[in-house]
Amino acid sequence: MKLPSLFRRTPFRLTLLFLALFAAAASALLGYIYAATAAEARRRAEGDVRREVAVLQSVYEERGVDALNQALVERTLRGGPYLYLLMQPDGTPVTGNLSESPLDDFEPPETWETFRLSQADERGRVVRRSARGVQMQLSRGDLLFVGEDIGDTEAHLERVTQALWGAGALVVILGLGGGLLISRNVERGMAGLNEVVAAVQEGDLKVRARPTGARDEFDELAAGLNGMLDRLEASMTAIRHAGDAVAHDLRSPLTRMRAKLEVALIEVENGRGDPTAALETALSEADGLLKTFNTVLAIARLQAAGQIANPEVFDAGELAADMAELYEPASEDKGLDFKAEIATGLMMKGDRAFLAQALANLVDNAIKYTPGGGAVMLRSRRRSSGEIEFSVTDTGPGVPEEHRERVVQRFVRLENSRSEPGSGLGLSLVAAVAEAHGGRIELAEGPGEVDGYGPGLRVALVFPGA
Amino acid sequence: MRVLIVEDDNEAAAAMVRGLSEAGLDCTRAADGADGLLAAQKGGYDVYVVDRMMPRMDGLSMVETLRREGDRTPVLFLSALGEIEDRVTGLKAGGDDYLVKPYAFAELIARVEALARRHETGSVQTVLKVGELEMDLIARRVHRAGKEIDLQPREFQLLEFLMRHAGQSVTRTMLLEKVWEYHFDPQTNVIDVHISRLRSKIDKGFDRPMLQTVRGAGYRLEA
Numbered sequence: 001m002k003l004p005s006l007f008r009r010t011p012f013r014l015t016l017l018f019l020a021l022f023a024a025a026a027s028a029l030l031g032y033i034y035a036a037t038a039a040e041a042r043r044r045a046e047g048d049v050r051r052e053v054a055v056l057q058s059v060y061e062e063r064g065v066d067a068l069n070q071a072l073v074e075r076t077l078r079g080g081p082y083l084y085l086l087m088q089p090d091g092t093p094v095t096g097n098l099s100e101s102p103l104d105d106f107e108p109p110e111t112w113e114t115f116r117l118s119q120a121d122e123r124g125r126v127v128r129r130s131a132r133g134v135q136m137q138l139s140r141g142d143l144l145f146v147g148e149d150i151g152d153t154e155a156h157l158e159r160v161t162q163a164l165w166g167a168g169a170l171v172v173i174l175g176l177g178g179g180l181l182i183s184r185n186v187e188r189g190m191a192g193l194n195e196v197v198a199a200v201q202e203g204d205l206k207v208r209a210r211p212t213g214a215r216d217e218f219d220e221l222a223a224g225l226n227g228m229l230d231r232l233e234a235s236m237t238a239i240r241h242a243g244d245a246v247a248h249d250l251r252s253p254l255t256r257m258r259a260k261l262e263v264a265l266i267e268v269e270n271g272r273g274d275p276t277a278a279l280e281t282a283l284s285e286a287d288g289l290l291k292t293f294n295t296v297l298a299i300a301r302l303q304a305a306g307q308i309a310n311p312e313v314f315d316a317g318e319l320a321a322d323m324a325e326l327y328e329p330a331s332e333d334k335g336l337d338f339k340a341e342i343a344t345g346l347m348m349k350g351d352r353a354f355l356a357q358a359l360a361n362l363v364d365n366a367i368k369y370t371p372g373g374g375a376v377m378l379r380s381r382r383r384s385s386g387e388i389e390f391s392v393t394d395t396g397p398g399v400p401e402e403h404r405e406r407v408v409q410r411f412v413r414l415e416n417s418r419s420e421p422g423s424g425l426g427l428s429l430v431a432a433v434a435e436a437h438g439g440r441i442e443l444a445e446g447p448g449e450v451d452g453y454g455p456g457l458r459v460a461l462v463f464p465g466a
Numbered sequence: 467m468r469v470l471i472v473e474d475d476n477e478a479a480a481a482m483v484r485g486l487s488e489a490g491l492d493c494t495r496a497a498d499g500a501d502g503l504l505a506a507q508k509g510g511y512d513v514y515v516v517d518r519m520m521p522r523m524d525g526l527s528m529v530e531t532l533r534r535e536g537d538r539t540p541v542l543f544l545s546a547l548g549e550i551e552d553r554v555t556g557l558k559a560g561g562d563d564y565l566v567k568p569y570a571f572a573e574l575i576a577r578v579e580a581l582a583r584r585h586e587t588g589s590v591q592t593v594l595k596v597g598e599l600e601m602d603l604i605a606r607r608v609h610r611a612g613k614e615i616d617l618q619p620r621e622f623q624l625l626e627f628l629m630r631h632a633g634q635s636v637t638r639t640m641l642l643e644k645v646w647e648y649h650f651d652p653q654t655n656v657i658d659v660h661i662s663r664l665r666s667k668i669d670k671g672f673d674r675p676m677l678q679t680v681r682g683a684g685y686r687l688e689a
Contacts, residue, residue: 280682290568291651310554325620326646329659357650364653426653 011186015179019172026171030164034157041153042114045132052082053134053146060138068144069095081148083117083133089141101145103135110136117149130154189218196225205233231306238303250289257285295425298354302432308351313466316388317344319356320380327363327378335372341379346388349466350437358433361426362392362459370396374453382465387439391460393446395453404443430461439463467582470511471495472502472528473544474520482515482574489575499523506532511539512582515574518545518556526559533560540581544569553649572683576635583634596632597689599668599676601625610668610676620645621664628677628687637684661685 060068065086072084076097085096093100102115114132133147192209199207208229209222261282267273324340331338359378366376374395383389399407408431427441434441439462446456469491473479476497483493494511496502500523506514514532516525529541543556546567553564563577594601598611606622608615617625623645628636638657642648661677669675678686 287570294651322646322648326648326652326656326660329663330654330656333659353649356648360650360652367654 009183009187011183012179015175015182019175019179022171022175023168026164026168030161034161037153037157037160041150042132045148045150046112046134048081048148049132049134049146053136053144056144056146057138060140060142060144065138065140065142068138068142072096083131083145083147083149085145087143087145089137089143091143094142096145098145098147101135101143102131102133102147103145106135106143108137110134114150115147117151127151189216193218193221193225196229200229205229205236235304235306238300250293253285253289253292257282257289260285292425295429299425299429299432302354302429302436306436307438308354308436310351311349312352313347313349314352315344316346316348316355316390316463317342317380319352320359320378320390323356323359323363324378327360327367331363331367331376334367334370336367336370337375339375339377341377341381343381346380346382347466348388348437348463350463351433354433355437358430358461359390359392361430362390362461365426365459366392366394366396366457369457370394371453383462386465388463388465389460391458393456393458395446395450395456398446398455398457399443401445407443408441427459430459434461434463437463467513467579468492468494468511469513469515469578469582470502470505471515472499472505472520472525473515473517474498475517485571486575486578489579491575491578499525499528503528503531506537506539507535513578514539514541515578516541516543516561518543518552526555529560542574542577542581570637570682572635572680573637573639576637576640576683579634580631580636580640583631594626594629596629596687597676598672599629599687599689601629608668610672613671615667617664617667620660621667624660624664625668625687628685632687632689635680635683635686640684 056068056071059071069086072086072095075082076084076095083096083098085098085101086094087101088094091101091106102117103111103113105111112132112134114130116128117131118126118128129149129151131147131149131151133145135143135145138144189212192212196207196209208226211219211222213219261278264273264275264278264282268275268278321340321342321344324338324342328338328340363376363378370376376395377391377393379389379391379393381389408427431441442460442462444458444460446454446458448455467490469486471479471482471486471493473482473495474497479495479497483495486493494505496505498520499516502514502516502525503523505511506528514529516529518525525543525545529543532539532541540562541560542563542565543561544565544567545552545556553566556564562581565574565577592603594603600609601622602608603626608617608622608625624641627641627645638655641657641661642650642652665675665677669677676688678688680686
């Protein structure tokens, strides 16, 4: 891992940011504690000094400068926290444990000062300690300085400060280390995902992210990414299949049409043949091609979208009734017994036109493949599961079980149906419509072999209710 | 009958003008929505045939503008967008009919004529009369030359539509759309069977058949 790239990692940058924030907060806190403690120490020293000054002043007022001198000598000898210096009015030192006044400028009647004091400690080393004191002019002109050592408080503060800086340094080191760990962890999690994204960018839709099994965000992201890729791959496959299918299925009728037109042109040039008939044939073939093309497109769009664009709620039963009414005469014209068992009030959500198309395809297939004298039945009902079911049952030749899965695929037409007109797209569209509505298509045997008819086919469309 | 064709594709427009002129319609062409709007604002047309997708101003905006200005001339939208929602948008914008490309010419002519004719008869009728045929819309009874004809509800609706468009060709798709109110491809010509049942009721026993088949187009009810 190169260092510059490390700084571009989000987790590491976040770590640095938090460390900076922490350092700022710690410094502010430290500053505050320092200031507050120092002020407190000074105030306490001032209080002590004032009390001592009051005592000394009363000695001076009542008994004169010699008594004060005496008192100072006693106090100095006794030891204690105070610093004293008695001076003559011109500043010449008289008594005290200070050799000279720590004040540079004295302004009567009194001046406070914080100053540094050099002292020898027990082992003879010179240490500088802080002190605070006041110098004042006494009533008969003598000068008195009284101070107190505040070095203990300061030393304490210094230790606290040092501890805090130490803790700060530790936090920074731990923070940086943690940041490194986190960013390496995130990087490891992302590396797999990034590889997948890079591969997809290269055009490989087959790659999938491997879940780490940690059930963390990376696993969720990997699962999401895989789901997205599945959907994308399915769409791409559907589109590619649609393209293949269009190319495959449109080529032969186009070739046929072209040949017919060419032959017709030669015939007409030679004075034979009927130009009108040739044009009419070409026109109807072109219509057929367009129809195939539109159906392929509709299937591809339904499969790619995987859902209905602007669904509406409608009564599926009424739709079934309309289809029964529309197809019944055509069925009877072919000599089929047409029955409809329609339950209404079956509210479902979807695309009414697509559903009508799907039902129409099923009924049309049933009529087309059932020989005269047979029967076709259209049913709509609600299953006990709450699902809505449409079914079309016929007494035609049916579809052998091993082919049932295949007939739903595009352009698949069984051998015995090739003589009938049709594109082989009817059931594929039905399946695509069912799937886009969250439903399914079920193929089963019809009523079985009866009087030379059958076994028949029963196609059911099952949808979730609205 | 004057038709304003608003279509940006030169070849498609030329074919349309030729085809509609062959059918006896007087056509003017505008090359986009903005030109179409100017032409329409000059007035004098019975129908506008408007492509949905065009440069400068698309068909939807053009028709919306005209409708805002109070122009009630019937509009037939042409579109390569066949989805249901596109049809709904077109009709909401003020279109009266919607035809998806590619279409059969017979379909275009039939729809243009139907729109132009509808524009002429605006009043509410309670009785429709076409030659010997008389339909009472309130009592829901039909007579031909004084003889009552018994019709199923759907046959009644079918005949009503044909009578309202008497003398015009109506296509199977138009019947499915306007009488059954479905937009889909019925695969086989189920409409033909309904028509032949209706025909057997209104023409049986009469010398002159009124309900005629128009080759390559659909049907026409003649007085």
